């Protein structure tokens with residue numbers, strides 16, 4: 001797994017490729033990006049995730065040079081790039097709309113940036129051929145953009161932005177228009193290209209699954225601010241707030257009062273007359289501090305009887321069952337009308353399922369299964 | 376919907392109203408008789424006479440020169456003005472400027488001509504081909520800029536950004552991406568300016584000097600002495616040139632429209 005070996009952000013001596021320093025971007029009196037400080041390292045595949053209008057595109061456009069920060073500065077390989085115009089930056093952007101030149105064929109579109117650099121003819125031809133091969137577009141080299149399919153067009157846009165072998169490639173929702181299968185293929189293609197070329201990628205996506213698949217690190221944004229930057233697994237397993245936990249994947253949030261119960265262990269009193277829940281946390285909580293316990297549904301076990309050795313167990317009544325093919329999600333009503341979700345893999349045929357509506361069941365999980373959050 | 380008698384009648388009347396005078400002119404240009412109103416037989420001799428009439432040939436040459444230079448100049452200036460107004464950074468009073476560029480469209484020609492005349496006298500410019508070229512450029516430029524800016528408004532700006540991103544200077548981005556894509560509009564603009572210059576009488580007569588007589592001026596002064604079949608022949612030729620220009624311009628914009636539609640259709 002490259003993820004274990006590749007983690008420059010943990011190395012304090014590593015020089016980041018991109019450095020956002022207190023960058024703020026205002027449009028009139030509206031703040032699109034607020035006081036953003038972020039390092040992105042070479043060879044990273046960095047994903048930006050966040051709801052619509054949270055400033056992802058604005059951030060990319062500042063990197064590409066189409067917007068100037070209202071304050072703060074941006075460094076690329078140690079150089080302040082704010083005063084550098086877009087055509088002088090070693091950054092290429094793949095536009096969400098592809099922005100292919102309609103009057104040029106696929107070959108000329110890909111060669112466009114290389115010609116601007118005055119690359120010798122032979123080298124240029126070779127490079128374009130290489131790009132065509134990489135994106136499986138050899139057969140379409142002579143076609144105009146309106147004569148190829150959406151997926152092919154997307155690959156032309158990718159080839160065009162890759163051709164100059166930029167230090168940094170910005171992809172703004174590069175797969176928004178593709179169907180699931182083509183999207184997955186392209187994701188793997190991108191990762192492959194990234195491995196071959198060593199380019200640093202920053203990708204904007206609305207699709208959290210995509211971010212989890214391709215990214216070395218994920219940044220979750222909200223209203224122009226970074227909420228958490230971490231590896232996909234860390235974001236998923238250890239979100240730093242309820243917002244992130246909720247944004248990435250499905251989660252149960254149980255609110256309650258935390259009390260210290262030993263080394264890095266807390267009990268959470270979540271409902272009157274119910275046994276407190278046990279949770280591990282390396283964060284410190286003051287006595288009776290309000291806390292949120294976040295547990296992924298797939299970590300919750302559904303059983304008919306209370307498991308003998310269960311640390312946390314809650315009894316409830318099955319309210320609904322969502323059958324999703326490979327998995328089933330049980331919506332279970334517990335004390336105080338609260339609804340909890342539990343997911344199980346469907347290893348048995350549907351008619352052999354153990355539980356049905358209105359059944360009384362036990363939900364249980366380990367003390368390390370959940371994350372205790374302050375907000 | 377089927378054409379009713381009413382529709383057919385109104386269409387016929389309308390087109391007759393528009394084209395009958397011209398058709399009569401064209402027909403009489405092939406009349407053998409020197410008397411304009413009496414048909415005696417078919418002949419192309421007036422076209423021959425025309426070609427040996429040095430005064431007409433000189434006027435034709437002046438007109439052509441004026442039209443080519445002024446429409447080219449108007450196209451360059453009009454395109455740049457349209458680009459600046461559509462694309463340029465927002466500055467206070469931009470709307471006012473955009474509106475002002477269209478003023479010559481609605482300004483009575485007499486006034487445009489008169490003010491240009493006053494200007495040329497004021498700065499002591501000898502009136503001749505140069506002054507007509509300048510005058511025609513002034514009023515044709517706004518037509519070009521209308522045609523070009525309507526194309527630029529629908530132009531996807533991310534194409535220019537992509538060009539910059541790939542290493543173009545702003546001028547290269549304009550030259551290599553914007554211009555080729557808006558070329559049909561620019562060419563239509565040029566043809567429009569060309570035909571406008573060809574048949575302008577009012578502004579040309581205000582700004583011309585003794586050395587430069589354009590065809591419309593020549594025809595107008597000749598007709599005052601009586602209509603001759605030669606004038607008919609000359610006018611027929613001018614109608615042909617203008618018609619050709621208009622047809623080419625509309626074909627270009629139509630073809631471009633079709634291509635754009637295809638592009639849009641292919642995109643989804």
Ligand SMILES: Nc1ncnc2c1ncn2[C@@H]1O[C@H](COP(=O)(O)OP(=O)(O)OP(=O)(O)O)[C@@H](O)[C@H]1O
Pocket residue numbers: 027030031032050051052053054055056057058059
């Ligand atoms: N040129 C502009 N003028 C004014 N406001 C702008 C401009 N560009 C962006 N904004 C605003 O800034 C905010 C962030 O925009 P941005 O395009 O970065 O969002 P985004 O995160 O990319 O959203 P999406 O996921 O929908 O693409 C939005 O609220 C948007 O309305």
Ligand SMILES: [Mg+2]
Pocket residue numbers: 056057058
């Ligand atoms: Mg966006």
